[in-house]
Each structure stands twice: as structure tokens, then as C-alpha cells.
Amino acid sequence: MTEIDRRMFLTRTTGGLAAMALVPELKAFGGAHLLDQTLRVGVVGVGRQGREIMGELGKIAGVSVVAVCDVDERRLNSGLRRASGAKGHSSVTELLASGTIDAVAVATPTHTHREVAVECIKAGVHVYLECPLAHTKDDCIAISEAARSAPGVIAAGLQGRSNPVYQLARGFFRSDSVRKLISMRAQNNRKTTWITPSNDPVRKAALNWKLDPLRSNGLAGEWGTQQFDVFHWYTGKYPTRVVGNGGVRFYEDGRTVHDTIACSLMFENGETLGYDATLANSYGGKHEKFFGSNAAIKLGWSHGWLFKEADAPTQGWEVYANRQQFHNDEGITLIAGATKLAEQGKLKEGVGLPNPSVYYALEDWVASIASGGSPACSIDEAARATVVGISANDAIVTGKTVDIDLGGI
DSSP states (O other): OOOOOHHHHHHHTSSGGGGGGOOOOGGGGSOSSOOSSOEEEEEEOOSHHHHHHHHHHTTSTTEEEEEEEOSSHHHHHHHHHHSTTOEEESSHHHHHHTOOOSEEEEOSOGGGHHHHHHHHHHTTOEEEEESSOOSSHHHHHHHHHHHHTOSSOEEEEOGGGGOHHHHHHHHHHTSTTTOSEEEEEEEEEOBOOOOOOOSSHHHHHHHTGGGOTTTOOHHIIIIIHHHHHHHHHHHSOOOSEEEEEEEOOSOOSSOOSOSEEEEEEEOTTSOEEEEEEESBOOTTOEEEEEEESSEEEEEOSSOEEEEEOTTSOOOSOGGGSOEEEETTEEEEEOOTTHHHHHHTTOGGGGSSOSSOHHHHHHHHHHHHHHHTOOOSSOHHHHHHHHHHHHHHHHHHHHOSOEEOOOTTO
């Protein structure tokens, strides 16, 4: 979304539903840029996330998944069954040497990203790299340095920046609708084991890398990075210190990577971001909250809401807005493209996104390739968010206050 300063925002909110017209760039909805020819994409890593990427790429006009790559034979065959006519490859080198692709989407385990991404970037193809960016700060720096001289479009999969609801809500956040930021909170609660079963001990260890403390940055790194970036993007700031704790609260199966964590990220001006996550309970799901002196914003990836304070000034558009009741609070639903929908009498039909967030990140990448523009999330921004996630995990594991060092990125 184009930056909207206070004056521009107030100008747009003077006429009825105009406030709801803070519409993200058209490319977030698909079809903004037409490819000159079919974009041939290879997907590297076809586990759960890779297969989801394959499915979402299939929705984008002009894109064809022509190759899949995985070192695990069973997953490779599973990917091939989902991509009719695609060729299978057991190594990235073999895939790149085939000469059949223009772009690569990388969804391998985090600790393998550096090797895979740098090879693809140096090969000159367009690259979409899932996030967190890498397992260590050194790996983040290496990927960032490679991306700076890349001939292709290199996009990072931090999905908030291309999400239409998040783009819309950011316009409200950067206006008097929220005013002074008081505090921030986020959580990610899911009831899941983080275990992929296998009768082969070697394969089981490879598939369950998230439970290996030498290869995993735990919940803060693997999940938190995606959400931390939302706060960086909205505020334009990064935390400088983090404290935290965690433990194995439920899955007493010998694991040492915590199934439940909590941490507090502190910014220079005294603002704090509280974050917690668990594998043992799903209540509340995944969301981020901004608390301001005029209103709070809650973001839930497919939905977003604005909760105004009773003493906040009225801006005129509220009477037209769609509302939802949350116990004693009433939320104004943030709807991308609301003005157009209201004109068609379909405002309520616009509540929630029709596609998952990864779709919009991939569509943004494809649109950037077609237009020659920059993707919504750069590798450098992803590197900074990833280092914040790594630092949060360090604080949780050690029980110490950790200074967040973003130098060199």
C-alpha cells in the first residue's frame, strides 16, 4: 500500500465510506500484471508447506509448476502426484541444470535454506524463499549478500506485507484512528505434536528437524518470526532486547525443544511486544494486537478488526462500517475494497480473505516478476525478522536477557 500520512488519511475519511477505501495495491488481488509468457516454476521441498505452495501457485494465471525437487523420495513422489506433468528431481543442482524453469519456490527445512537459496540465486532464476529466512545470523547475511546482486526477483515469504487485510489495517494504524501506540501482543496457539511419523529412524530424524535444538529455533524462531515482522513493518522499528521462558508442558515424549513459550521484546522507546505460543492448546489461534490510545487493532491473517475507544473522536465513516460483537466489545471489520463492495451491496461478503496468506505472498512475487518491480518483502527485511526470532529463542532457552544485534544486515 502507498504510504498514507495523517493529512491524506483525514482527507479520505471525510466522505462516508471513503475511509473503507484504503485499498491495497491491485496486485494483491491478482491480475495486476500480466506475464509475457508462462512462468515455469520449480518447487524445492514438497513437505506440507511445499505442497501448499504448489496448490496456491496453481491458482495464479500464467504460472505453471513444471518441476518438483526433494531429497526424500516419498515426498518427491507425493509432490509429483499433485503436479500433473511436472518432472521430479532429487537435487537442486539437477533441477537448475535441467534448464526447464524460470523461477524456484523454496520450502525446505529452515537450516537448509542458505545452501539451497544461494545456489538458486546464483543460477539467475527468480526465487521465493519461505521464512524464517535461515537458521543462523551468518546464514541470513550470506543469503542477503547473494540477493543484492541477483538478476532475478528474490522474495521472502513473510506473508503479512502482501496480505490485503494487513495492508489495509496498516493505513489505519498509521493514522489518528489508533493514535499513540501503548503496547503490542501476539500469540500462536495450535494443538499439534510437530511430529511426522516414520518407521525409519534416519528418515524420522530428518523429517522432525524442528524438534532438534541444533537445527531448530523453536516456536519463537519457526513461528514467531512471521509475526514479529508484522510489528516491524507497522512501526518501522525493531526490538533491541528480549527476555523469555519456556518448557515442555504437555508432550512428555523425550523432546527438549519447548512446546510452550512466552517472551517479551523491548524497544528503545519503552514499548514492548509480548509473545506466546504453544503446541498444547489451540484457543485464540494465531493473531497480533496493537493497543493504541484511540483504538486497538486485532489481526487474524484472514480477518482484521478495529476496536475504538469510547472517547476516541468520530471520523464520520463508522456508521457505514460492518461490525462484529466480541463479548463486551464491538469491532469494526477491516474489509479490503470495502467502498466497491458497499456500492454493490456486498459489504458483508467481503469479510475475510478468499485465499490463505501464502497465496498473496506468491501472487505478489509473480506480479513483481511480471512488472520488474520489488516484492512486498525483501530478503534484508526477512533477515532482520529472522534474527529477532533467533534472539527470542536464545533468550527462552538460556533464561537470560539477550541483546538483539541486527548489525551487518
